[in-house]
Amino acid sequence: MGSLGSTAQNTEIDESVTIALVGNPNTGKTTLFNGLTGLFQRVGNYPGVTVERKEGRFDLGNGRTVRLVDLPGAYSLSALSPDETIVADVLLGRQEGEPPVSAVLAIVDATNIQRNLYLVSQILELGLPVVLALNMIDLADSRGIRIEAGEISKQLGVPVVPVCASRKSGLPEIRAALTAVVVSPAPPLRPTVPEFPDILKDQVEFLSNGAGGSNANGYVNRARVFRGIIDEGGYAEKKLLEHRGEGFRDQLDQIRENVSGGEPLSSLESAVRYDWIGSVLSNAVTRSDRLQETLSDRVDRYITHRFFGTLIFIGIMTLVFQAIYAWSGPLMDVIDSSFAWIAGKVGSTMPEGALRSLVVDGLIGGVGSVVVFVPQIGILFLFLALLEGCGYMSRAAFLMDRLFARCGLSGKSFIPLLSSFACAVPGIMAARTIEDKRERFTTILIAPLMSCSARLPVYTIFIGAFVPDRTVMGEWFGLQGLTLFAMYSVGALVAIPTAYLLKRTLLGGGTTPFILEFPSYKVPDLRTVFLRVYLSCKSFLERAGTIILAAAVVMWALAYFPRSPDIERNFEARMDEVRSRPNQVAVEAELSNLEAELASELLNQSFLGRAGRIIEPAVRPLGWDWRIGMAALASFPAREIVVATLGTIYSLGDVDESSEDLRQAMRNATWEDGRKVFTLPVALSIMVFFALCAQCTATLAIIQRETQSWKWAAFSFSYMTLFAYLGAFAVYQLTTALGWGG
Amino acid sequence: MASLGRGFVAFFILNVFRRRPMSETVNNTGSLAGMSEGEDGLVENIFGNSVITTRLRELGVTPGVRVRLLRSGCPTVVQVEGGRFCVRRKDAESIKVRIPGQER
Secondary structure, three states, rough: OOOOHHHHHHOOOEEEEEEEEEOOOOHHHHHHHHHHHHHEEEEOOOOOOOOOOEEEEEOOOOOOOEEEEEEEOOOOOOOOOHHHHHHHHOOOOOOOOOOOOOOEEEEHHHHHHHHHHHHHHHHOOOOEEEEEEEEEEEHHHHHHHHOOHHHHHHHOOOHHHHHHHHOOOOOHHHHHHHHHHHOOOOOOOOOOOOOOOOOHHHHHHHHHOOOOOOOOOHHHHHHHHHHHOOOOOOOHHHHHHHHHOHHHHHHHHHHHHHHOOOOOHHHHHHHHHHHHHHHHHHEEOOOOOOOOHHHHHHHHHHHHOOHHHHHHHHHHHHHHHHHHHHHHHHHHHHHHHHHHHHHHHHHHOOOOOOHHHHHHHHHHHHHHHHHHHHHHHHHOOOOOOOHHHHHHHHHHHHHHHHHOOOOOOOHHHHHHHHOOOHHHHHHHHHHHHHHHHHHHHHHHHHHHHHOHHHHHHHHHHHHHHHEEEEEEEEOOOHHHHHHHHHHHHHHHHHHHHHHHHHHHHHOOOOOOOOEEOOOOOOOOOOHHHHHHHHHHHHHHHHHHHHHHHHHHHHHHHHHOOOOHHHHHHHHHHHHHHHOOOOOHHHHHHHHHHHHHHHHHHHHHHOOOHHHHHHOOHHHHHHHOOHHHHHHHHHOOOOOHHHHHHHHHHHHOOOOOOHHHHHHHHHHEOOOOOEEOOHHEEEEHHHHHHHHOOOEEEEHHHHHHHHHHHHHHHHHHHHHHHHHHHHHHHHHHHHHHHHHOOO | OHHHHHHHHHHHHHHHHHHHHHHHHOOOOEEHHOOOOOOEEEEEEEHHHHHHHHHHOOOOOOOOOEEEEEEEEEEEEEEEOOEEEOOHHHHHOOOOEOOOOOOO
C-alpha cells in the first residue's frame, strides 16, 4: 500500500472526517470515485474478507482534504453478499478499524432511479448527512425519462446534484454540496423516510432504547435493530442475537409474527419502500408507463442469443486467449533476457561461491520468475476490465451458467476459470466477484487444475521428444497436437467431478443462488480500466512476490548444499589438466563440458539429489527414475523450473524447452540395465503429473490470501498432488499394458 | 491455439444444442417462467423466503409492478423498470404474474 502521486501529498488529511461513497453496482460509482480522488488512492482489503477497500484523498475545496471511502456496490443494507455486509458494517459503525462515517455521498443511476432509491431510503434512516449524485441523467433524458432534481431534493430533504461521472461534469457541485454538509454542524434539511407499520416502529424504538441508545447513536441503534428484525436468518439477525443473547430468538420470532402475520418480512420492507419511492418520484419524474426497449436490449437480442450469442462469445474468448499468449510473448522474452542480463552483470562483479549463487540464482532468478508473469496478468486484467466496463461480463456469465450449474457452480465461475488457463493467480483473484462463499471457494480450489501457460514448456519438450510427428484419422489431426489438446483437457476434465464432489462434501449445499444484473452497454471508462490493470499487477507483485521469492531461495539452498570439496577439487584438477593442453580450440569446448558435468555432479549429491534418491521407490510405479523424481521435486516452487533442472541433470548447462540437445539427452538416458528411461508412457506420465500437480508457490500463496486460511492452500496442494500421482500412475500403467512402451 | 479452437467448437455445439426450455416446463402457467419472450406481465406475488426472493423484491419485483420477459429458458432474463437481470428458471417460477388482457 501507499498513496500515489505527488502534489496533494503535502496537504495534511483531516482525519476527523470520512465520507462514504455508496451506490448500487453498475452506477458509475468507481468512475465518480476516480474523478473525485484521481490517483490519490489506497487499495487494500477489509480484515478477514477479500472485499477490496478503496480509500482516496478528497479535496473539499476550502483547503481541507478529507478521506473518501469507496464502498463496494450494494443493492440493499440487508447484506446478502460479502460486499453488502461490508457496506452495512461500515455504515452501521461496526466494521473493525473503520472510522465512523461523517457523511454519505450516494450515487444513483437516473435511468433506473426507482431501484436505486431503495438503498438510498435505507441510508436516509441512518441520520447521516447525505448528498445524492444523480448520474447518467443525460442518458435517462434520451430515453424519455424527465427528472426534476430540485423536486427530488425537496421530497427527500437532501441536496441532489446531477452529474455525468464519465465526462466529469458536476464534480465541482458535488464538492460544494459535500463541503456544505460537512462544514455545517447539522444538516440543513431533515430527510424524509418511509413509514413502516406502527407495530414495527414501536418494537424498534423499544429494543433500541434497551440497547443503550443515546441520542448520538440513536439512528444507528434503531437501524441495527430494524435490520435484525427484518433480515430473517441473515447477518443482522446474527449480530442482534450475539448482542442480546440466544434467548432473544423466541421473542424475535414473536415480534416477526406480530408484525407480518407470517408473511416474509422482506416482502413487507420492499412494499413499504417502493410505495414511498413511488410517492417521492410522482411529481419529480415523468416517463411512459410502458417498459422501454433500449439500444442495449436490441444489442442483447444477439449477444444473449442461443446461437449468435455463443458465436460472439467464442470469438471474444479466442481473442482474449490469443492476446494473453501472443502479445505477452515478446514482453515476457524481454523480461527474461533483462533478468538474465542483470544476473550476468551482477554475477561477473562477485567472487565465485555460495553468496554469488544465492544472489544470481536464488534472488535474481526468483524475482525474475515472478515478474515474468506480469505481462500476462496485465493483459488479462486489461480485457477483464474492458469487458466488465462495457457490460459484457454479465452476459458471458449468463451464457455459461447452464454449463456450470451442472456441477453446482454458476456462470460467475467462468471468468476465473478461463483466466486460469493463462495463470491461476489472476484467475483466483478474479474469483472475488463471486458472492457466494462456497461457490467462490470451490472455484478457487479447482482453478489451479486449468492448464496454465507455465505448463506449456513441459508439454512442448516432452511432446516434441517422444510423441511421433504424424497424423491420425486421415490427414486431419496431428498426433502431437492431439496430445497437447489432451493435456489441456485433462485438468478441466478432472475439475468437473472435483467441483461436483467439493460442492457435495466440504463446501456442500446444492447449486448456489444466481442472480445477475445486465447493465446497459457503454463505452468503458479508460481511466478506470488502466487503474484496475495497474493495481492488479501491483498487488500481484506484492502478494506473490514475497512468498515465491522465499520459496525460490529455499529451493536454491536445497539444490546448492551441501557442497562436496572433494568433487570440486577433483574437477578443478581435471580442468587444470585440460588447460595445460596445447590445442586451445578444443580446450574451450572441453572446459564447458566439464563445468556442466560438475554442476550435474554437485546437484546429484545436494539435498535435492539425495531427496530424489529417497523418493525413487515412490516414483518407480510412475515409470520414473530418481532424476525425474528430483526434477519434479525441484519444480514445486514453480513448475516451469523443470526444464532448467533437466538441463542441469543432463549436464547441458542452460537450456530451454526448444533445446534439441536436451531432447537428445533424454532419448539417450538409460537405466543401469541399459533400457531407455524415457519412453512414450514415461513422457505421458510426466505430462499428466505436471498437468494435475500444484507446483506453484504463487498460486498457493494467493489461495491462502483469498480464502484467508492456510488450511485451504494445504488442501489444494494435497489433493492436487494426490491426483497428479494417481493420474500419472494410471497413465503409465495403462499405456505400458497397451504396449506403447515399444 | 488450434487445440483450444477445437475445444471451443465442442463447447459451441454443446451450448447451441443444449436442452430447450420447453422440455422442462412442468406447470408454469401464471408464473414468470411461463411467459413468452417479449411478453409483459404484472407481478401478483413472489412466493418463498430465500436469498433470491429477498433480492428479487429488493430489485423491485413487488406486487403490481410491470415486468417483461426478455429471454426464456434457464437462466431467464427479465426487465423490471429500468433494470434487467437474469435468474434461474426455478426462481423465475416463484414470481406469479398476470398477463394484462388475459383471463386466468
